[in-house]
Amino acid sequence: MAVKVGLLGLGTVGAGTAAILLDPAGRHPLMADIEVYRVGVRSPNKPRPVEIAPDRLTTDLESIVTDPDVDIVVEVMGGLEPARSLILKAIHQGKHVVTANKAVIARYGDEIFTAANEAGVYVLLEAAVGGGIPVIQPLKQALGVNRIHAVTGIVNGTTNYILTRMQQEGGDFEPILADAQKLGYAEADPSADVDGLDAADKIAILASLAFGGRINLADVHSEGIRHVSAADITYADQLGFVIKLLAIARRDTCPVSNEVLDQLQLRVHPTLVPKTHPLASINDVYNAILVEGDPIGQVMFFGPGAGAGPTASAVVSDILSIAASLKSQGATQAPNPLLACTHQHYCKVSPMADIVSRFYVRLRVLDQPGVIGQLGLCFGNHEVSIESVVQIDLHDGVAEIVVVTHEVREANFQTALDEAAGVCVHSDRAQRTAGVVDHQFR
Amino acid sequence: MAVKVGLLGLGTVGAGTAAILLDPAGRHPLMADIEVYRVGVRSPNKPRPVEIAPDRLTTDLESIVTDPDVDIVVEVMGGLEPARSLILKAIHQGKHVVTANKAVIARYGDEIFTAANEAGVYVLLEAAVGGGIPVIQPLKQALGVNRIHAVTGIVNGTTNYILTRMQQEGGDFEPILADAQKLGYAEADPSADVDGLDAADKIAILASLAFGGRINLADVHSEGIRHVSAADITYADQLGFVIKLLAIARRDTCPVSNEVLDQLQLRVHPTLVPKTHPLASINDVYNAILVEGDPIGQVMFFGPGAGAGPTASAVVSDILSIAASLKSQGATQAPNPLLACTHQHYCKVSPMADIVSRFYVRLRVLDQPGVIGQLGLCFGNHEVSIESVVQIDLHDGVAEIVVVTHEVREANFQTALDEAAGVCVHSDRAQRTAGVVDHQFR
Numbered sequence: 001m002a003v004k005v006g007l008l009g010l011g012t013v014g015a016g017t018a019a020i021l022l023d024p025a026g027r028h029p030l031m032a033d034i035e036v037y038r039v040g041v042r043s044p045n046k047p048r049p050v051e052i053a054p055d056r057l058t059t060d061l062e063s064i065v066t067d068p069d070v071d072i073v074v075e076v077m078g079g080l081e082p083a084r085s086l087i088l089k090a091i092h093q094g095k096h097v098v099t100a101n102k103a104v105i106a107r108y109g110d111e112i113f114t115a116a117n118e119a120g121v122y123v124l125l126e127a128a129v130g131g132g133i134p135v136i137q138p139l140k141q142a143l144g145v146n147r148i149h150a151v152t153g154i155v156n157g158t159t160n161y162i163l164t165r166m167q168q169e170g171g172d173f174e175p176i177l178a179d180a181q182k183l184g185y186a187e188a189d190p191s192a193d194v195d196g197l198d199a200a201d202k203i204a205i206l207a208s209l210a211f212g213g214r215i216n217l218a219d220v221h222s223e224g225i226r227h228v229s230a231a232d233i234t235y236a237d238q239l240g241f242v243i244k245l246l247a248i249a250r251r252d253t254c255p256v257s258n259e260v261l262d263q264l265q266l267r268v269h270p271t272l273v274p275k276t277h278p279l280a281s282i283n284d285v286y287n288a289i290l291v292e293g294d295p296i297g298q299v300m301f302f303g304p305g306a307g308a309g310p311t312a313s314a315v316v317s318d319i320l321s322i323a324a325s326l327k328s329q330g331a332t333q334a335p336n337p338l339l340a341c342t343h344q345h346y347c348k349v350s351p352m353a354d355i356v357s358r359f360y361v362r363l364r365v366l367d368q369p370g371v372i373g374q375l376g377l378c379f380g381n382h383e384v385s386i387e388s389v390v391q392i393d394l395h396d397g398v399a400e401i402v403v404v405t406h407e408v409r410e411a412n413f414q415t416a417l418d419e420a421a422g423v424c425v426h427s428d429r430a431q432r433t434a435g436v437v438d439h440q441f442r
Numbered sequence: 443m444a445v446k447v448g449l450l451g452l453g454t455v456g457a458g459t460a461a462i463l464l465d466p467a468g469r470h471p472l473m474a475d476i477e478v479y480r481v482g483v484r485s486p487n488k489p490r491p492v493e494i495a496p497d498r499l500t501t502d503l504e505s506i507v508t509d510p511d512v513d514i515v516v517e518v519m520g521g522l523e524p525a526r527s528l529i530l531k532a533i534h535q536g537k538h539v540v541t542a543n544k545a546v547i548a549r550y551g552d553e554i555f556t557a558a559n560e561a562g563v564y565v566l567l568e569a570a571v572g573g574g575i576p577v578i579q580p581l582k583q584a585l586g587v588n589r590i591h592a593v594t595g596i597v598n599g600t601t602n603y604i605l606t607r608m609q610q611e612g613g614d615f616e617p618i619l620a621d622a623q624k625l626g627y628a629e630a631d632p633s634a635d636v637d638g639l640d641a642a643d644k645i646a647i648l649a650s651l652a653f654g655g656r657i658n659l660a661d662v663h664s665e666g667i668r669h670v671s672a673a674d675i676t677y678a679d680q681l682g683f684v685i686k687l688l689a690i691a692r693r694d695t696c697p698v699s700n701e702v703l704d705q706l707q708l709r710v711h712p713t714l715v716p717k718t719h720p721l722a723s724i725n726d727v728y729n730a731i732l733v734e735g736d737p738i739g740q741v742m743f744f745g746p747g748a749g750a751g752p753t754a755s756a757v758v759s760d761i762l763s764i765a766a767s768l769k770s771q772g773a774t775q776a777p778n779p780l781l782a783c784t785h786q787h788y789c790k791v792s793p794m795a796d797i798v799s800r801f802y803v804r805l806r807v808l809d810q811p812g813v814i815g816q817l818g819l820c821f822g823n824h825e826v827s828i829e830s831v832v833q834i835d836l837h838d839g840v841a842e843i844v845v846v847t848h849e850v851r852e853a854n855f856q857t858a859l860d861e862a863a864g865v866c867v868h869s870d871r872a873q874r875t876a877g878v879v880d881h882q883f884r
Contacts, residue, residue, distance in 0.1 A: 029654070133741055138579070142763075145469050293755075295754060301741070302720060304738070317587050
């Protein structure tokens, strides 16, 4: 008997999903057993790239999640509501759920997975992170035999596109963002992407899977790329780095004993990545996720982070997993523990102030004798040991200075920066544009 | 009730596998339910890196595969026999099998999977290709919803290590091979690696999964790296390429109509890869597998291609998959179609002679007037259109010439080379050292 899918939404991803399901030839043989049974849309008469029989279309989305014949509800409408409520209602009706909605999962994952466990149903979300790249399933399954140390990703295509163009053209952020908006690579309101919020949602989801605990989204430190300038990129290049917006989830270690602690670092920020590092060569809208663990070492997954086809591929792969499980699982049997969500506790997250790293900062100061000495004092007063201070530009009596520190606590660095603001021309508080990474990126 | 594992072999990978299973803390919770029940070894008293209770060790491997309490037989002994016979006996006894043995699977996969289907058991082999990289499972599951066009891999760490060092040091093959042997990166008898046979085994397995059919290993064209010289690498570098030993499985297309045919190209050979291509930056012993399909586009998996820890991670991930399936699958239910092997037919493979590609060849000729004209005639006589002919070296009256062709049938190119041998100094038949790739590597 065919497995019946109820699709909520027939936008880009929804239409891509339907297109795969309606054309199973040349794909996994099990695909022929999956039926697009009902499709919920806002406007049933809108022309669409995929043909759905009119009697399968409805504007009544609730009727899909409560339809007793539907086995799997596929939520590809996006947005927080009514997506969240429909997912929860589907679960309460005993339906399995597939979703591409990172925002809902990152915010309401606790509520959703608790409900799913009680109902004994699966909630799968391969498409929520990394578009078409199979990363959620490997993290839950193949990589789960390892003790994961870190998951580091370039998980936002828009910012990676902008940074790649800044790198290649030597251009500044604002004009390239404007061009990316014109080309459809960035939204009219770009905040979710360029301020790192989308990447924060995604790293929260990845961390939850990698470290087997739930994540409070508010615990993820998130900093975007608005302050990265062409000068930063040029100077990083000279130092042997490229600047990437990295999303990092890492098991924290004691800075003194190096002992692994039962708490995580969770952060999104522009990062200087050595050019030889596997993540340094991930360009344009591509995404990549690097997983480090014991005993596997480093593995990386690379591919298209967005787009109708890749995202639909991920959605359908989840549908296929559930369909396969339904074919082999007895009615009275427990859910497959590799598909179900097993954890219930929240992960402890280290305060950002305690992170130890090397830092890079660019400051604008008046070009006058003693100013570098004054800067040095500001840093020294807070035990920030400096690796280099270099003047990279000078015009109109204003000098641009780049400071690279040795390893230091974030809190000390920030306090030193506050003090250094007194020496700076710029009325804004001095900005850290990128934490230089070293021992974390061999 | 614990899932009981019978381990055949306690060498590097076997000991790594036992080490993970005996120390489940911090890994997937289901790991605590997996027991190292019996371990087959040749010398029970040998000191080992992992402690196994003496009453679990045996030298009688047959007694493990016939033990009624064993659920999963894990074959990590390597070699063709008795590995093949023990795997078959385990299957006939209704045991699930996990193996890291690419040689056995590439040669006897037909026999083994036919037996497994009849017995209703799983035979999983994540460790057979790409060491720790999860690639077999994504190919069977998440990527299976796509129509796969091609799988292209750097799947042999030894040759990639040698080529990387040749590239970085400008050295020639023989001395670097000797050094690699000294360092333990190459075997005393390096043939399986440097002649491309190991890569052929692996691409046969990947092709079988990607294209849903069995592969006759004899159909895989395989050419190693012995003839690649420092001069080739330098010249490729000037042209914007690096030389990699690629294993390629690709759905063939009609060279005239571009229509996709129901037959595959299967080949292993040194290849000029554009420096901007994702596979170009995979260095040292690392492996990477690039999968291209519709609608996903390109995804790549990167990681350690060998080593006890990574390989053991892959072996244990298969054990975990079976254990999870046993926990959720009713006794009377069908096997999970995403874990089982579904295909039974053999794939049709295009003759190598019909492959259309650009080619690169380096020839040694006497430095005398007219010799390039003569070479040109040899190629022209067989409709091989030449893109460039460049003299790259001259000493002792012998000129080294590099010829790069436009797209041409392999058969025409080889016949032209045979004719060109008459002009060449070298008494050996002129060797193609690397096929230039273009439309296949955008």
